[in-house]
Amino acid sequence: MWHNFRMPSKSRAEHEPLVVTKNLCRTYGRIRALQNLNLSLRRGEILGLLGPNGAGKTTAIHILLGLLAATSGEASVLGLSPFKERHQIAKRVNFSSAYVQLPSNLKVMENLTLYAKLYGVPNSPSKIQELLELFEITHLRNRITGSLSAGEKTRLGLIKCLLNDPLLLLLDEPTVSLDPEMADTVRKILKRIQRERNMGILYTSHNMPEVQEMCDRILFIHQGRTITEGLPGDILKAFESQTLEQVFIKIVRSGDLISP
Amino acid sequence: MMDSLSRINAMFFRYACLHKRSLPRTLEIVFWPVMELLVWGFVTLYLQRLSDSVVFQAVVFLINAMIFWDILYRSQQGVSISFVEDIWTQNIVNLLISPLRISEWIIATFLYGLTKIIVITSVLSGIAFTFYQFNLIEKLGLYLIPLMANLLLFGWALGIVTAGLVIRWGHAVEALIWGIPFLIQPFSAIFYPLSTLPPALQLISKLLPSTYVFEGMRFVIQNRRLPLEYFLIALGLNTVYFVLAGLFFNQMYHGARASGRLGKLGMD
Ligand SMILES: Nc1ncnc2c1ncn2[C@@H]1O[C@H](COP(=O)(O)OP(=O)(O)O)[C@@H](O)[C@H]1O
Ligand SMILES: [Mg+2]
Numbered sequence: 001m002w003h004n005f006r007m008p009s010k011s012r013a014e015h016e017p018l019v020v021t022k023n024l025c026r027t028y029g030r031i032r033a034l035q036n037l038n039l040s041l042r043r044g045e046i047l048g049l050l051g052p053n054g055a056g057k058t059t060a061i062h063i064l065l066g067l068l069a070a071t072s073g074e075a076s077v078l079g080l081s082p083f084k085e086r087h088q089i090a091k092r093v094n095f096s097s098a099y100v101q102l103p104s105n106l107k108v109m110e111n112l113t114l115y116a117k118l119y120g121v122p123n124s125p126s127k128i129q130e131l132l133e134l135f136e137i138t139h140l141r142n143r144i145t146g147s148l149s150a151g152e153k154t155r156l157g158l159i160k161c162l163l164n165d166p167l168l169l170l171l172d173e174p175t176v177s178l179d180p181e182m183a184d185t186v187r188k189i190l191k192r193i194q195r196e197r198n199m200g201i202l203y204t205s206h207n208m209p210e211v212q213e214m215c216d217r218i219l220f221i222h223q224g225r226t227i228t229e230g231l232p233g234d235i236l237k238a239f240e241s242q243t244l245e246q247v248f249i250k251i252v253r254s255g256d257l258i259s260p
Numbered sequence: 261m262m263d264s265l266s267r268i269n270a271m272f273f274r275y276a277c278l279h280k281r282s283l284p285r286t287l288e289i290v291f292w293p294v295m296e297l298l299v300w301g302f303v304t305l306y307l308q309r310l311s312d313s314v315v316f317q318a319v320v321f322l323i324n325a326m327i328f329w330d331i332l333y334r335s336q337q338g339v340s341i342s343f344v345e346d347i348w349t350q351n352i353v354n355l356l357i358s359p360l361r362i363s364e365w366i367i368a369t370f371l372y373g374l375t376k377i378i379v380i381t382s383v384l385s386g387i388a389f390t391f392y393q394f395n396l397i398e399k400l401g402l403y404l405i406p407l408m409a410n411l412l413l414f415g416w417a418l419g420i421v422t423a424g425l426v427i428r429w430g431h432a433v434e435a436l437i438w439g440i441p442f443l444i445q446p447f448s449a450i451f452y453p454l455s456t457l458p459p460a461l462q463l464i465s466k467l468l469p470s471t472y473v474f475e476g477m478r479f480v481i482q483n484r485r486l487p488l489e490y491f492l493i494a495l496g497l498n499t500v501y502f503v504l505a506g507l508f509f510n511q512m513y514h515g516a517r518a519s520g521r522l523g524k525l526g527m528d
Contacts, residue, residue, distance in 0.1 A: 028520055058523075065357045067523040083517075090359040099527075101350040103274070110277050117270035118358045120263055160354065 016079055017042050018168045018200040019064060024073035026059050026224075033059040035224040036073065043167065046194060046201040048215030050244075052252045056224040057204045058097075061170050064202070065095055077168065091119060096161035097172035098154055104146030108137070108156060111145055112163065119164035131159040134189055150177035158186065162193060169194075169201045175210060183207075187214055208244040218244070220251055227251050267360050271368030275342050276375070289376050290383050293330045297384055300326060301392050317481075323394050324477055325450050327384045331377050332411045332418075332448075332470060333441045338373020339366065339419025340437045344426050347526040356522065362513065366423075370416055377412065400477070403486045407473050410494040413502065414469045418444075420505040424512035430525060449474050469494040469501065 017040040024037040034056040041047045049057050062068040063075055066086035075082055077089050102111040109128070116124035132138040135155040140148060148156065154177050161169060171190075175183040187210060194201055205211050211218065212232055220227040220235075228235055228251075232244065239247045279286045304319040343365075346352045355365065385396035397404065422440050425433045447461060448470035454462060465471045476490035516522040 026520075059520075062520070062523040065523075067353065067356060067517065068520050069518045086357075087359065087361065090357065093357075095353075095357050097353075099350075100353045102354060103346065103349045103351045105282075105349065106274065106277055110274075114270050114274050115354070115358065118267050118355075118360050120266065120359065 015042075018078060019202065020074075020076045021060075021064075022074040024060070024063065024075055025071045026056070026063065026068070027071050032224045034063075034070075034221075037221070037224075037226060039219055039229075041168070041200045041202055043200050044195075044198045045217065046191075046203055046215045048211045048218040049202055049204045049221065050211060050218060050248065051221040051227075052248075054223075055221045057221065058172055059224075060221075061095070061097075061172050061202065061204070064170060065093070066090075091164060092167045093170070094119075094161035094164055094166040094168075095170040095172070096157040096174055098150075098157070098174065098176040099172070100157065101153065102145050102156060102160060104144070106145055107141070108143055108145055108148070109141045111156070112159060115160050116163050121163050124163075127163060128159075131162055135159055135186070151179060151182055154178055155182075155186065158190070165197060167197075167199060169199055171201060171203050173204055173206065175205060175207065183210065190214070208248055212244050220247070222251055263359070264361070264364055267364050268368045268371070271360065271365055272371050275345070275368070275372040290380055293326075293334075293380055293384055294387060296330075297323070297326055297387055298391070301388065305392060319392070320394065320399065320481055321478055322451060323388050323392060324396070324399065324481065325474060327381060327388070327396065328407070328411060328474065328477060329445070329450050330380060330384065331408060332415045334377050334380060335370075335373045335412045335415025336418040336422065336441050337437070338376055339369045339416055340422035340426065340440075342369040342372055343419075343423040344434070344437065347426065347430075350526045352525050353523060362509075366420065369419070373416070373419070374412065381408075400480055401484075403476075403480045406486065406491045407477055407480075410469055410473050410491070410498055413495075413498040414473075415441075417498065417501040417505040420502075420509050424505070424509035427509075427516050427522075427525065428512040430521070444468055444470060447471070453478060467497065469497040472497075 019039065019041040021037050021039050024034055025032070026034040037056070037060060039047065039049075039060075049060065051057055059068065063070050064077055064082050066082040066089070069083055078092060080089050082089060102115075106114070112128045112132075113124065116128060121127055129138070132141060135158060137152055137155050137159075140152060145153070145156065154174065158174060161171075175186055178186060190201070191214065193199065203211070203214060205214075215232065217230065218232055218235055219229045228238065230238070235247060236242070236244070239250055241247045241250065301323060304322050308316055308319050346355055381396075388394040388396065400407065418440055422437055425436055447457070447465045448468050449457070449465055450470070454465055454471060454475055457465060472490045472494035476486050476494075479490065480486050513522075516525070
């Protein structure tokens with residue numbers, strides 16, 4: 001009996017968006033960091049959140065992580081409120097950013113073991129080994145984290161955020177300190193894992209070719225406001241541009257006057 | 261429940277790991293208390309030689325007071341230093357978004373502090389025994405346990421308040437991490453009996469659990485027993501302060517989450 005009862009709710013969860021925000025706003029005093037953000041992200045989708053410095057990208061991600069309260073509007077992650085129900089969500093979500101570090105005075109292995117334990121990762125030594133190999137930093141396992149180069153730290157952060165096989169990954173400028181070759185490797189790895197696991201990724205980056213390669217859909221924000229949203233190809237057409245870089249520049253240079 | 265224990269365990273080892281390879285860090289645990297004990301121990305020994313038996317009692321009081329003060333100080337530090345360690349290393353966001361609960365984190369810092377205190381107390385009483393023929397166990401007996409427990413609790417409450425201040429004001433209040441215990445030092449009747457203080461200050465002292473511990477310690481040494489009310493009043497006050505400290509921390513944490521400071525801790 002209860003089998004029948006549970007099945008529909010599971011299959012519904014499969015189709016429900018991982019992230020939904022409705023008119024999400026956040027102000028810091030007089031600064032309106034986010035204004036009426038409406039976004040949704042499904043399983044198996046990579047959504048690029050783009051915008052110039054100070055556009056509100058990190059603010060949006062921090063709200064979705066439950067680190068920050070919204071001023072108004074709603075946010076739901078895996079159908080739950082990230083602010084009020086963070087603990088139910090935390091195990092199935094993860095986050096990495098070039099601006100957030102792992103303890104610099106622990107060894108690489110110690111850091112990964114710490115986070116594997118915090119996330120309750122089953123069979124963690126083999127999981128850690130697998131990811132170290134994937135990101136090509138197995139040889140650094142006994143190094144003190146503080147002694148790694150910026151690019152190595154970035155890869156370590158990415159390993160950390162994949163330890164728990166998250167359903168949803170929030171990546172805030174993850175490739176910013178990688179050289180072009182390593183950035184390419186990392187993008188391929190991420191894309192592969194994302195397809196295999198049917199993961200949803202919210203991705204911010206200032207590297208437009210990278211965004212074009214990685215993202216299924218794009219949402220442009222500027223001064224907290226949504227300027228445009230859609231498939232990369234459609235956006236290029238709407239802005240009569242060849243590349244996302246041109247779109248980016250058009251949006252930023254013409255401020256809030258523009259709409260496609 | 262098991263998950264919770266395993267997360268507490270993980271955080272405990274995160275702090276303990278630091279001692280595994282850092283000799284300075286490990287020595288740091290015992291460095292200051294040992295130096296203090298040596299200097300003041302010999303000073304009192306000298307004073308003892310100048311006069312006689314009245315001073316001898318003072319020697320015993322003083323050595324005991326120093327060991328006890330260290331317990332209080334270290335238990336406050338155990339919580340607050342561990343907490344800021346993760347702010348300094350810009351790791352706090354990773355922790356705050358993980359399944360780790362703040363309460364689990366704080367319990368891990370309690371346990372880490374407790375471990376350090378056990379080490380320090382053993383080293384100090386070993387030294388006191390060797391150089392001053394002072395036997396902590398013999399002097400205080402089993403009364404050591406209720407006395408130490410109250411010190412530990414008060415230190416933890418102070419540690420939680422300190423951590424709350426750091427969450428609210430960040431780097432600006434770092435000096436307070438070391439300063440907070442000294443705020444209560446003059447009023448806790450540590451190195452002198454309560455009666456030494458003027459009546460107005462005694463009123464403040466009577467609100468501090470530490471006062472009852474230090475008064476109790478001297479009472480035990482003189483009379484070989486601990487009045488139950490000393491223990492109970494300290495425990496009652498500790499319970500009140502613990503709850504208040506928790507509420508304060510919670511307020512600071514939620515304030516930081518509302519204002520946006522939480523995601524930016526350690527970056528100021
Ligand atoms: N804690 C904060 N206090 C005050 N202003 C903030 C805070 N965090 C971000 N801001 C402001 O909000 C705006 C959006 O910032 P952010 O979300 O970090 O932008 P992005 O990640 O797109 O570069 C910026 O103007 C920034 O200065
Ligand atoms: Mg940002």
